[in-house]
Structure formats: C-alpha cells, structure tokens
Amino acid sequence: MQTKPFTDKSPEKIRRMFDSIAPWYDFLNHFFSLGIDRYWRRAAVKRILSETIPEGSILDVCCGTGDLTLEFLKQTKNREYYGIDFSPEMVNIGLRKIERYKNNGIPVRLMVGDALNLPFESGSFSIVAVAFGLRNVGNTERGLREMFRVCKQDGTIAVLEFSMPERPILSTAYRFYFRSILPRIGQFLARNQSNAYHYLPESVLTFDKPKELVQRLQLLGITNIQTQPLTFGIATLIWGQKNANHSAN
Ligand SMILES: C[S@@+](CC[C@H](N)C(=O)[O-])C[C@H]1O[C@@H](n2cnc3c(N)ncnc32)[C@H](O)[C@@H]1O
Numbered sequence: 001m002q003t004k005p006f007t008d009k010s011p012e013k014i015r016r017m018f019d020s021i022a023p024w025y026d027f028l029n030h031f032f033s034l035g036i037d038r039y040w041r042r043a044a045v046k047r048i049l050s051e052t053i054p055e056g057s058i059l060d061v062c063c064g065t066g067d068l069t070l071e072f073l074k075q076t077k078n079r080e081y082y083g084i085d086f087s088p089e090m091v092n093i094g095l096r097k098i099e100r101y102k103n104n105g106i107p108v109r110l111m112v113g114d115a116l117n118l119p120f121e122s123g124s125f126s127i128v129a130v131a132f133g134l135r136n137v138g139n140t141e142r143g144l145r146e147m148f149r150v151c152k153q154d155g156t157i158a159v160l161e162f163s164m165p166e167r168p169i170l171s172t173a174y175r176f177y178f179r180s181i182l183p184r185i186g187q188f189l190a191r192n193q194s195n196a197y198h199y200l201p202e203s204v205l206t207f208d209k210p211k212e213l214v215q216r217l218q219l220l221g222i223t224n225i226q227t228q229p230l231t232f233g234i235a236t237l238i239w240g241q242k243n244a245n246h247s248a249n
Pocket residue numbers: 011014015018061062063064065066067068084085086087090113114115116130131132133136137138
C-alpha cells in the first residue's frame with residue numbers, strides 16, 4: 001500500500017488528547033458539522049441494520065462518548081450493547097449519557113480498553129462497528145483484524161469515517177474550512193495542549209481514502225463490501241460481511 005505522510009498516532013498522545021478534549025467533544029462535533037454528525041451515525045446504523053443478522057450483540061469500537069452505541073440502542077431491541085475506548089474521560093461522558101437515556105434495563109457496557117487488543121473472545125458479536133475512530137488507531141490493519149476476529153461468521157463489520165468530497169469546488173471550499181477555520185475555532189474553544197483541532201484535519205487528510213479502506217477489508221476476507229458516501233462524501237460508510245468461507249480467525 002502507498003506510503004502516506006506520517007501523523008503521530010502514538011497511543012499515549014492520542015489517549016491524552018481525547019481525555020483533554022472530552023468535555024468539549026460532543027458540543028464541537030455538533031457545532032462544526034452543524035449537527036450533521038448525528039445524521040451520519042443515524043443513517044449508518046439504519047443501513048447496517050438493514051443488511052445484517054437481526055439478533056446478537058453489538059460492539060462499538062472506539063466508542064468515545066457513546067453516540068454510535070446510543071444510536072444502535074435507539075434503532076434496535078433485545079440486543080446486548082458494548083462500547084470500548086481507551087480514553088477514560090470520553091468513556092465517563094458516554095456512561096453518563098447512557099444512564100440518562102432510559103434504556104429499561106437493556107444491558108449496555110461501555111468500557112475502557114484498547115482497540116488493538118480487544119478483550120473479547122473471537123466470534124462474539126453480530127455487528128462490530130467503528131465511527132470516526134479507526135483513523136486514530138495507531139495501527140489501522142491491526143485494528144481491523146481485531147474487529148474481524150471478534151465478529152461472528154456472517155456478522156457485519158462497518159467503518160464510518162471522514163472522507164473528502166470529490167466535486168472540485170466543494171472539495172476546495174471544504175479543505176479551506178477544514179484546514180484553516182475549524183482548527184482555529186476548535187483550539188480556541190477547547191483549549192488543549194495536544195493541538196487536537198490541528199490533528200483532526202491532518203489525520204483525515206493523511207488517512208486511507210474509502211477505496212483504500214475497501215482494499216484493506218477485502219484483504220481481510222470481508223465480503224459483500226459496500227460503500228455509501230454521506231453529505232457529498234464528507235463522510236463515508238463502508239461495510240461488509242465476515243464470510244464463513246474466508247474465516248482467517
Ligand atoms: C473521534 S473519536 C470518535 C468517538 C465516537 N466513536 C464518535 O462517533 O464520536 C475517536 C476515539 O477513538 C479512541 N481511540 C483511538 N485509538 C484507540 C485505541 N487504540 N483503542 C481504543 N480507543 C481508541 C479515542 O480515545 C477517541 O475516543
């Protein structure tokens with residue numbers, strides 16, 4: 001695979017960065033995306049659920065403050081819900097949100113842990129999904145391997161991630177906003193020493209394009225891979241099945 005410019009994703013740096021912006025994370029997500037990030041998770045969950053086994057546990061990898069887990073909770077019944085993230089501050093906010101959401105005793109477990117070493121047995125989940133998290137994981141391939149390992153045969157693996165719109169004018173305008181405006185406002189509001197809102201555009205611009213992610217999924221043996229660009233391609237959902245005939249783990 002092509003060599004990319006290096007973005008420092010050492011686990012300690014990334015964890016500290018998310019710990020430090022945790023109190024601002026949800027607000028700034030909704031602010032910078034004009035609330036569209038909610039729609040992205042909602043649309044992604046709807047699409048994933050429409051094409052997967054209608055039962056079994058769901059894992060939200062790099063769950064952060066739990067928005068994807070909550071979306072699964074809203075759109076499903078009678079499942080077990082798990083979320084894992086290595087930033088304790090992000091998880092704490094997620095736990096408070098889950099508590100406020102009246103989920104009538106449905107089991108939801110958000111926990112602190114590493115996406116590169118998931119503390120679950122192989123084949124535990126019907127759906128293993130990650131939203132805006134894979135880009136931050138120190139080793140993309142190993143992260144995907146772990147997602148694949150803990151997914152059941154015929155289960156679904158899904159990645160929702162930022163991407164760049166392809167239409168020329170939109171792409172130029174978006175790059176300007178993303179590189180020049182967002183980091184200044186983000187750093188001003190969520191003052192943090194780890195430059196989180198400079199890291200955000202840098203990490204998106206240097207991360208795999210949707211086509212490259214599709215290749216990675218294919219190499220793992222994931223089948224029926226589909227992609228859905230959202231909002232002119234500012235985000236892309238990629239998902240597929242862990243097919244019994246290709247089971248490497
Ligand atoms: C941009 S946030 C996304 C949070 C959430 N999924 C959402 O949709 O808003 C990325 C998250 O990935 C987590 N993360 C990055 N690398 C990780 C790793 N190796 N293990 C667990 N969590 C990780 C960070 O702590 C952070 O909470």
